[in-house]
Amino acid sequence: MSKPDYYAILNVSKGASEKDIKKSYRKLALKHHPDRVGGDPDKFKEITKAYEILSDPEKKENYDKYGDESQSNDASDIFSMFGFGGQSGGGKKKKKKGQNVNFPLKISLKEFYTGTVKHIRLKKNIICPVCKGKGGHGVTDCDVCDGKGVKVTIRQIGPGMIQQMQSSCNVCDGKGEIIPRGSRCGKCRGAKIIATTKTLDVNINRGMADGEKIVFHGEGEQKPGIIPGNVVVVLQEEKHPDFRRENNHLFIKKKISLKEALCGFKFIITHLDGRKLLVKSEKGSCYGHGNTQCISDEGIMDSFGRGNLYVDFEIEFKKPDYFTEEQKRRLRSLLPKVPPLDIDRSNENVEEVQLIEVNLEEEKEKFRAEKIKNQYDEDDQTQGGGTTTQCQTQ
Numbered sequence: 001m002s003k004p005d006y007y008a009i010l011n012v013s014k015g016a017s018e019k020d021i022k023k024s025y026r027k028l029a030l031k032h033h034p035d036r037v038g039g040d041p042d043k044f045k046e047i048t049k050a051y052e053i054l055s056d057p058e059k060k061e062n063y064d065k066y067g068d069e070s071q072s073n074d075a076s077d078i079f080s081m082f083g084f085g086g087q088s089g090g091g092k093k094k095k096k097k098g099q100n101v102n103f104p105l106k107i108s109l110k111e112f113y114t115g116t117v118k119h120i121r122l123k124k125n126i127i128c129p130v131c132k133g134k135g136g137h138g139v140t141d142c143d144v145c146d147g148k149g150v151k152v153t154i155r156q157i158g159p160g161m162i163q164q165m166q167s168s169c170n171v172c173d174g175k176g177e178i179i180p181r182g183s184r185c186g187k188c189r190g191a192k193i194i195a196t197t198k199t200l201d202v203n204i205n206r207g208m209a210d211g212e213k214i215v216f217h218g219e220g221e222q223k224p225g226i227i228p229g230n231v232v233v234v235l236q237e238e239k240h241p242d243f244r245r246e247n248n249h250l251f252i253k254k255k256i257s258l259k260e261a262l263c264g265f266k267f268i269i270t271h272l273d274g275r276k277l278l279v280k281s282e283k284g285s286c287y288g289h290g291n292t293q294c295i296s297d298e299g300i301m302d303s304f305g306r307g308n309l310y311v312d313f314e315i316e317f318k319k320p321d322y323f324t325e326e327q328k329r330r331l332r333s334l335l336p337k338v339p340p341l342d343i344d345r346s347n348e349n350v351e352e353v354q355l356i357e358v359n360l361e362e363e364k365e366k367f368r369a370e371k372i373k374n375q376y377d378e379d380d381q382t383q384g385g386g387t388t389t390q391c392q393t394q
Contacts, residue, residue: 006050006063014064018055025051026303033304057217098220098229105233107204109240113272113300115206122200122231125193126222131185133224135192138180142172149176192224202233207248207302210237243272248300248307254279255314261287269311271298279311289315 007014010024025047034041053059105118127133141147149172153165168174184190200216212235220229237245244251250272256265260281269277277298281287291313299307323331343350 004046004050006053009046009050010054012054021051021054025055030304036304056215095225095227097227098223100229101220101231103231103233104236105202106236106238107208107210108238109243109245110272111204112208112237112245113206116204118202118204120200120202120233122198122219124196124198124219124221126196127224128185128188128192128194130187131192133192134185135177135188135190136179136184138183139177142169142176142178144171145169145176147176149174193222200231200233204235207300208235209245209247209302210235240272245300248302248304250299250307250309251312252309253312253314255316256287258315258317261289261313261315269309271309277309287313287315289313 007016010021010028012021012024016024028047029044029051030036032040032043032047034044053063101124103120103122105120107116107118111118128135131137142149145151149169150166151169153167155163155165157163169176172178179190185192188194198219200219202214214233214235216231216233218228219231222228242252252269254267254269256267264281264283265287266278266280269279271277277295279295287293293311293313295309295311297306298309301307
């Protein structure tokens, strides 16, 4: 069966280290990323697939042996279809792989920006180091169930009809093995495994993102006859009070007064790494509500480069208590002219009304009180002097 040459795709030799494979992948991914000018989506997918295989020791081993990470499983399935119990060349029984364990890990935006090392404590079972997972000395297969842990009973229930029943072996308690009395391991008491706690160091590189996974191969639960699964650390980004992230770009909201928006401003942004950025308005420029300005190369550094920091402006309008007519006149001369309202009072039915300043929350409270009062009034009318109509079926 033909196979893609993942080593050639990543431009590395077969004996390349994990570091060399990762370095080559990042270089090629940066060059062919679909978001870049001249990027090639198909080439990027091919590179990503190659890295996925060669960066995983188990998949890499299967690829080197069978040509693709899935073909070893296919071969096992073919053998099992013909009743060979998943055996392959040499008659050696293929081990099953244990389940992977997902470990969610909360990471602050600052830690994604600067990089850090997190330590997680993992409780798991490991094979007993004393008996090496045998459970004791002189362990033998159960003669009753032939080491299978189950017994099969066949009985005839009628002419030409038989019934096959399967049950757990009562001699070995379904374990398939017999440990002689007094020979059990003193460490695991015959259980073959013991509980332990292990600390894993999780390296958070700059530019990693929410949902990204860091795999610790073979750090899952251990059981005799089982290949340990992986511990998969899933990074979860914590919400930041000031900054938000989109890819490798950062965004921050900044409130300024109307005076600052029209006449200029200065303010300080404390960055995620503690640096102070002095931001000043451009001379002669005016800023509107919802305007966005960019500060180049102050975003997050990842494998595709450094992003930008974007400032979203919000204009706070605080009205003065009083304006003199002279101040109003000067403002009118500075601000854009407002087109006059053309009203023909002789032909249009226009009524002049008056605006009254109110507190909206107080108004809502009045509405609720009036609604409750009206409901009580309706109940009184129904129970008191009001009349009710009754319909009867003749």
